[in-house]
Amino acid sequence: MASSTDSDATRSRSPFARAAIVGLVGMLVAAALVVNVIAAANPRAGEGRVPFVTIYSGHRDHIDAVLVSGDGQAFAAIAQDPLLSRPELVPGHGEFAYRAQRPLWGYLAWGLSGGQASLVGWVLAIMTVFAAGLCVGAISLLLMQRGQSPWWSLAVLAAGMESLSQLTPELLALGFVAFALWLPSRRRGWAIACCCAAAMTRETMLVAVGAWALYEFVQASGPFRARVRASAPFTIPFVVFAAWVVFLRAHVGTWVWDQPHDRATAPLVGVLDAFNPISGRITIGVGIALALCGLCLWLARRDVLTWIAIAFALFATTFAAQVWTGAGYERTLLPLYVFGGIAALTGLRRHEGARTAAHTVESTPPVPPPVLTRAG
Numbered sequence: 001m002a003s004s005t006d007s008d009a010t011r012s013r014s015p016f017a018r019a020a021i022v023g024l025v026g027m028l029v030a031a032a033l034v035v036n037v038i039a040a041a042n043p044r045a046g047e048g049r050v051p052f053v054t055i056y057s058g059h060r061d062h063i064d065a066v067l068v069s070g071d072g073q074a075f076a077a078i079a080q081d082p083l084l085s086r087p088e089l090v091p092g093h094g095e096f097a098y099r100a101q102r103p104l105w106g107y108l109a110w111g112l113s114g115g116q117a118s119l120v121g122w123v124l125a126i127m128t129v130f131a132a133g134l135c136v137g138a139i140s141l142l143l144m145q146r147g148q149s150p151w152w153s154l155a156v157l158a159a160g161m162e163s164l165s166q167l168t169p170e171l172l173a174l175g176f177v178a179f180a181l182w183l184p185s186r187r188r189g190w191a192i193a194c195c196c197a198a199a200m201t202r203e204t205m206l207v208a209v210g211a212w213a214l215y216e217f218v219q220a221s222g223p224f225r226a227r228v229r230a231s232a233p234f235t236i237p238f239v240v241f242a243a244w245v246v247f248l249r250a251h252v253g254t255w256v257w258d259q260p261h262d263r264a265t266a267p268l269v270g271v272l273d274a275f276n277p278i279s280g281r282i283t284i285g286v287g288i289a290l291a292l293c294g295l296c297l298w299l300a301r302r303d304v305l306t307w308i309a310i311a312f313a314l315f316a317t318t319f320a321a322q323v324w325t326g327a328g329y330e331r332t333l334l335p336l337y338v339f340g341g342i343a344a345l346t347g348l349r350r351h352e353g354a355r356t357a358a359h360t361v362e363s364t365p366p367v368p369p370p371v372l373t374r375a376g
Helices: 015-040 062-068 072-080 095-100 103-113 117-145 150-159 161-166 170-182 185-201 203-219 224-252 269-274 280-299 304-316 321-325 328-332 334-363
Strands: none
Touching: 015 062, 015 117, 015 150, 015 161, 062 072, 062 117, 072 095, 072 103, 072 117, 095 224, 103 117, 103 185, 117 150, 117 161, 117 170, 117 334, 150 161, 150 334, 161 170, 161 328, 170 185, 170 203, 170 334, 185 203, 185 224, 203 224, 203 304, 203 334, 269 280, 269 321, 280 304, 280 328, 280 334, 304 328, 304 334, 321 328, 328 334
16 A cells, blocks of 8 residues: 655646546556456356346356355346346345346446446456456545545555455445545536445445435535535436336336345344354454544534434344344445545544644644843
8 A cells, every 4th residue: 555645747747647547547447356256156066956036046156156146137237238137137026126226337337348248247347447447546536625635546456355256236336435435516516416326236335325415404504495405416416316216117017115135124123133143244344434433423423424324324224134243234335444444544644634733733832032232
């Protein structure tokens, strides 16, 4: 990891150029990780068990083995059925609609594969690499805006390893939100468009949008009407997603929440069930989340990224046990880890700067007043 002080040559470049360089490095690292995941996949793993997307229940190659290891197969199903006319691909009442509520990733795979089913898996792998690079670049811009080294953004790849290994869209969705946060307020229209794209990529990004809207409402100055006006544009991503959900209900016949599996519970019930027996992986994930939230509340309460991190922490209390035990929480809580980490890092640097300045003032000897003498 590079130090917070970049070389003079790097600093002389524009923020976009620096973000592009870091994003390219992130893309190369992501490519190496994805290639390794595909090469290590075992096509014979899980034989005798039917994956939740039926088209992968027969013979599988390495890329198919990667898809059936997680949720990547759901997006591959959308890419092979863009008209959403074959709900039998994902059996179970409500399951097809639940999977189709995240359409953007699947439709991108369909378009880039030219509708060729044999290419879908490989296209998803390439998309995952490019999404990682774009996300790293967007996070780099956000870091530089806060006076931090853009190279810290490479840590996103570690936090998003589950997304990289399953060829899922969380890094792309995170990149959309990060870019929206980086844009100046006069570009609010573009920011809202990015939020809409994030919501259609992964619906849980609406948690970030809602937290941002609340932040704008609370922080805006002026009367109540002015506060509403400041936060009102953030309702657009919710309306766009709701329209898609209604379309799915009319087209498929079920609501996205009609699926029978428990993915949400009363607060804290799921995580407590997941700790029976004790899980080291969940312990680490929860511990990091609590540490980041604590640092954010201590050092950066007024940072919009803190509001987003805390919103995801509260959202996590409703996860069912299967979300925690299946490591799905790592992909869902990616905004908490990344935005919480940026807010904590910025707060720490600001705190250290303030303490150093105060120490400098205290240690500087007072200047004696000038001695006045009578002229003449």
